[in-house]
Every structure is written in structure tokens, then in C-alpha cells.
Amino acid sequence: MVRTREAPVMEPRPISEPIGVRVSQVERTFGDRRGADVVALRGMDLVAAPGEIVCVVGPSGCGKSTLLELVCGLQRPDAGSVEADPAVLMPQRDLLLPWARALDNAALALRVRGASRAAARAAAAPWFERFGLAGFERSRPAQLSGGMRQRIAFLRTLLAGKPVLALDEPFAALDALTRQEMQGWLAHALEAEPRTVVLVTHDVEEAIVLGDRVVVMSARPGRAVADLAVELPRPRRRTDPKVIALRERALVALGVER
Amino acid sequence: MSGGHDPNGAARGAAAGGRRESAGRRRGHTRASARGLSAGRLRSAGSMLLALAILVLFLGAWELYVDLGAVDRLILPAPHDVARALAEDRGLLWSNLRVTAGEVLLGALLAAVAGFACAIALHPWVTLRHATYPLLIATQAVPILVIAPLLVVWLGFGIAPKLVIVGLVSFFPIVVATLDALGRTDPDLTKLLATLDASRLRTLRHVELPSALPGLFTGAKLAAVFAVIGAVFAEWSGSSSGLGHLIQQATPQLLTARAYAAVVLLSLFAIALFGLLTLAERLALPWTRNPPGGPDR
Numbered sequence: 001m002v003r004t005r006e007a008p009v010m011e012p013r014p015i016s017e018p019i020g021v022r023v024s025q026v027e028r029t030f031g032d033r034r035g036a037d038v039v040a041l042r043g044m045d046l047v048a049a050p051g052e053i054v055c056v057v058g059p060s061g062c063g064k065s066t067l068l069e070l071v072c073g074l075q076r077p078d079a080g081s082v083e084a085d086p087a088v089l090m091p092q093r094d095l096l097l098p099w100a101r102a103l104d105n106a107a108l109a110l111r112v113r114g115a116s117r118a119a120a121r122a123a124a125a126p127w128f129e130r131f132g133l134a135g136f137e138r139s140r141p142a143q144l145s146g147g148m149r150q151r152i153a154f155l156r157t158l159l160a161g162k163p164v165l166a167l168d169e170p171f172a173a174l175d176a177l178t179r180q181e182m183q184g185w186l187a188h189a190l191e192a193e194p195r196t197v198v199l200v201t202h203d204v205e206e207a208i209v210l211g212d213r214v215v216v217m218s219a220r221p222g223r224a225v226a227d228l229a230v231e232l233p234r235p236r237r238r239t240d241p242k243v244i245a246l247r248e249r250a251l252v253a254l255g256v257e258r
Numbered sequence: 259m260s261g262g263h264d265p266n267g268a269a270r271g272a273a274a275g276g277r278r279e280s281a282g283r284r285r286g287h288t289r290a291s292a293r294g295l296s297a298g299r300l301r302s303a304g305s306m307l308l309a310l311a312i313l314v315l316f317l318g319a320w321e322l323y324v325d326l327g328a329v330d331r332l333i334l335p336a337p338h339d340v341a342r343a344l345a346e347d348r349g350l351l352w353s354n355l356r357v358t359a360g361e362v363l364l365g366a367l368l369a370a371v372a373g374f375a376c377a378i379a380l381h382p383w384v385t386l387r388h389a390t391y392p393l394l395i396a397t398q399a400v401p402i403l404v405i406a407p408l409l410v411v412w413l414g415f416g417i418a419p420k421l422v423i424v425g426l427v428s429f430f431p432i433v434v435a436t437l438d439a440l441g442r443t444d445p446d447l448t449k450l451l452a453t454l455d456a457s458r459l460r461t462l463r464h465v466e467l468p469s470a471l472p473g474l475f476t477g478a479k480l481a482a483v484f485a486v487i488g489a490v491f492a493e494w495s496g497s498s499s500g501l502g503h504l505i506q507q508a509t510p511q512l513l514t515a516r517a518y519a520a521v522v523l524l525s526l527f528a529i530a531l532f533g534l535l536t537l538a539e540r541l542a543l544p545w546t547r548n549p550p551g552g553p554d555r
Contacts, residue, residue: 088454091450
């Protein structure tokens with residue numbers, strides 16, 4: 001199997017001067033299987049100030065995942081620039097290791113950086129209670145519900161200790177009820193542990209409920225067509241007229257409604 | 259922070275609630291697995307009885323065929339002749355089985371170590387892998403019947419040529435199965451680990467190797483069966499002991515019952531090896547079994 005993994009975009013920036021995320025006029029093209037070029041992103045801009053939560057909404061295939069990989073340094077742009085503090089990716093599937101217990105899964109980031117198993121477990125253990133997972137430290141992923149697995153995946157992401165979180169449709173795999181619950185949970189979690197967050201989702205309401213700003217992307221080749229500031233106090237309710245109004249504006253920008 | 263709602267209906271977040279939650283989960287787990295256990299046991303008992311029934315039918319048909327005089331007893335012994343040979347020659351059969359078993363186990367172990375090492379070494383470097391894959395296939399393409407006597411000419415009558423032959427036939431399934439399993443690591447997982455700043459070695463150790471273990475066991479099970487065949491061929495090419503050698507000697511002497519008895523023992527040995535590996539797999543890879551009911555199910 002041929003793996004293509006490009007070097008990180010830049011040296012780790014000293015966190016004494018955090019810059020958040022700055023994506024500027026980025027273009028990224030892939031060759032598809034038949035040799036034709038697929039332009040995933042063209043002229044994409046995105047700015048997230050340190051500590052800001054930016055939610056990106058867009059139709060399928062608009063390059064959202066590519067954008068996150070660029071932010072994390074897994075790919076280099078073909079044109080434009082990406083500057084970001086060190087970022088960790090939370091992929092769409094929870095990707096918990098099926099052979100490892102919940103505690104070891106959460107502590108994976110520490111283990112792969114060389115921490116001993118005892119030290120890694122000790123660092124992760126106190127979080128289980130905070131995340132409502134007390135008592136499940138020794139469970140295997142197959143024994144846990146979808147919501148619990150996502151919480152462990154998020155804990156793993158947090159414990160990577162990086163200032164930027166790149167979340168790729170974190171709740172897409174959950175049923176609608178769990179998804180709503182997890183959105184509220186994530187909002188709480190980020191209040192307690194603020195980070196710079198770039199969250200990609202196809203759910204416009206989710207974006208408005210969670211984000212400080214909502215960036216709307218066009219279809220492929222993806223670029224930002226709207227940047228809506230959500231200056232509403234938290235916790236936000238879906239039924240709030242201001243939320244609904246923003247949702248309308250976003251849907252119009254998406255081209256879903258007039 | 260408020261914990262997530264668990265569909266089990268247990269408390270949320272608080273430590274006492276967590277304990278209640280886990281107790282409820284365990285109770286539910288035991289109930290579900292107890293149910294599963296009895297149903298599973300019933301099913302496996304049923305299939306064992308069926309296998310036994312088929313075996314009895316087959317032996318009965320064989321016995322009838324010989325007893326009704328359709329074929330000379332010296333050419334095709336009846337099952338009871340084979341059973342008698344098993345009993346009468348048991349000292350001889352057992353001592354030769356030990357020789358063959360030693361060749362199989364030692365040869366397969368060497369192949370497993372070499373195969374595993376090669377797979378780990380080849381996995382990270384694509385060009386090296388593409389260069390050596392044809393060589394790996396070549397180790398299998400040459401028929402053992404051809405190289406075995408050549409190896410005996412080179413290495414003599416001792417255990418060396420047998421280990422080489424057994425090793426050769428066992429090497430391929432282990433290397434290929436492990437290499438393929440390593441290569442099938444989820445690419446998204448690899449991306450995730452890159453963002454966690456995991457070194458190549460640590461990715462291998464914490465993620466790729468554990469996920470390749472099931473593939474390794476598959477290769478090992480195949481290798482075990484091939485190894486038994488390889489040992490027999492190796493003995494036919496030049497040996498003074500072993501079950502293969504025994505068969506080779508017994509056949510021209512028309513001691514066919516003894517030869518068949520040796521074949522039965524070889525088959526049982528191969529089955530036992532396979533069964534041991536399956537057991538080891540179940541012990542080493544508890545997560546690959548069907549999961550018991552969790553809170554969601």
C-alpha cells in the first residue's frame with residue numbers, strides 16, 4: 001500500500017505568540033483515479049483567532065476534510081498559505097483502537113509520544129469522571145455506546161495537548177438524539193477547556209449552536225462564500241429566533257434556500 | 259460538567275451514579291452473555307455431534323466396502339485394521355511422531371520468527387517491499403518435491419534439510435498474511451497518529467502491530483498445516499526416522515494398515531496444531547470475539 005504523507009507545513013510555532021489559524025487563498029488539487037484533476041479547494045480563506053470556535057458548513061465534497069488536513073499540516077497547499085498553531089485532528093469516525101480499553105484509548109496521544117503506560121493512564125483517568133464516563137475506564141470500545149466513544153475520542157484529542165482542534169463532523173455517525181445531546185456536551189466541554197477550534201459539519205444548526213463564527217463553503221472547488229458572526233450568549237437554543245434567522249442566512253448562502 | 263445520558267437509564271456523571279451505572283452495565287452484560295453462552299454452547303455441541311455422525315458414517319461405509327470383499331485387505335485396510343495397527347505399533351508410531359512433530363514445530367517456529375521479522379522490516383519501505391515480493395512468491399513456486407532431494411544432497415540426512423523445507427513452506431503464508439494485515443491499517447488512523455506526533459516506531463508498536471495480529475494468526479494457521487505436509491515430503495527425500503519415513507518404508511512392505519495409521523496420526527497432529535493456534539488466537543485477541551451486549555444494544 002502506497003502511503004502519501006507530506007511533511008508538516010512548518011516548524012512548531014512557540015505558543016507564547018499563538019496565532020490561531022490563518023488559511024489564505026489556499027488551493028489544493030488532487031488527481032483522481034482516471035487521471036483527471038479534482039480541485040478540492042480554490043481561493044479558500046479561513047481565520048480563527050486563538051480561542052475562537054469557527055464552524056465550517058458546506059455540502060458534501062466541498063473540501064471540508066481537505067481543509068482540516070491542511071490546518072493540521074498533513075497536506076501542503078498547492079497555492080496560498082496555511083499558518084496555524086499545532087493542531088490535532090479528530091476524524092469523523094472515532095477510530096478508537098478496538099483492542100485497547102477506554103482509558104488507554106484516551107491516553108493514546110501520550111503513549112505515542114513516549115509516556116509510560118502508567119503515566120499515560122494517570123493523566124487520563126481524572127477526565128473520565130468529568131466527561132461522565134466514570135466506571136468505564138476498563139471497557140473496550142465495542143462495549144460502549146456511540147456517544148461514549150465520541151467522548152473518549154474527544155478526550156484523546158484534548159490530551160494531545162495542542163492548542164488547535166480540528167474536528168471533522170464529530171457527530172455525523174451518531175443518531176439524531178445523541179447528536180443533540182453531544183452538541184450540548186461539547187459546548188460545555190469547550191467552555192471548560194477553551195481551544196482554537198475548527199469544526200466541520202454539514203449540520204447548519206450545529207454550527208450556529210456551537211460556533212463563535214460560521215463559515216459557509218461553496219460546492220467544489222470549495223471556497224468561503226459567507227462568514228457569519230454568531231454573537232449570541234451561550235447556551236444557545238435551536239428555537240431562539242436569532243438562531244433561526246442565522247440559520248436562514250446560512251442556508252441562503254449555501255444555496256439551499258432563496 | 260454534566261455527564262452524557264446513558265441509555266441504560268443510570269445516573270449522570272456523579273461518582274456514585276457512575277458506580278451504579280457500571281454495576282447495571284455489568285448485570286446486563288452478564289445476563290446477555292449468559293444467554294449467549296448457552297445458545298452458543300448448544301450450537302457448537304450440535305455441530306460436534308453432526309461432525310461425529312459424518313465420521314461414523316464414513317468409517318462405516320469404508321468398513322463395509324472392504325468387508326464385502328471389493329478390494330484386497332492388503333491394498334485398502336479396513337478401519338478396524340488401521341485401529342489395530344494403531345494399537346499394536348503404538349510405540350513405533352509414537353516415537354516417529356515425536357520426530358516429525360519436532361521437525362514441524364521447530365521449522366514452523368523459525369519460519370514464524372523470520373516471517374514476522376521480514377514483514378515488519380518490509381512494511382515501512384515500499385520500494386524494498388515491491389522488490390522482494392517476487393522473491394517471496396518464488397519460495398513457493400518451486401515445488402517441494404523438486405527441491406527437497408536437492409537440499410538433502412546439500413545438507414545431508416540430519417535435521418537441517420527438514421528444517422529448511424518446513425521453514426520454506428511455512429515462511430510464505432506468515433510473511434504475506436502479516437504484511438497484508440499491516441498494510442490494511444486504516445489510513446485515517448495513520449493520519450490521526452501523524453497529528454499526534456507519533457514516530458514511525460511508535461505507530462508500528464501501538465497501532466499497526468496489534469491490528470496486524472489477527473492476520474498473523476491466520477498466516478500461522480495456514481503455515482501449521484503446510485508445515486506438516488512439508489515435513490513428510492522432507493522425510494521422503496532422505497530420512498531415517500519420522501512418520502513420513504515410516505509410511506515410505508511400510509508401503510512397499512504392504513504394511514498398509516501401519517501406513518494408514520501413520521496418516522491418521524499425522525492428520526490428528528495437524529488438527530491439534532490448528533486447534534491450539536485457534537485457542538491461542540482467542541486468548542490473545544479477546545476483542546475479535548463477538549462483543550457482549552453493551553449499553554447500546
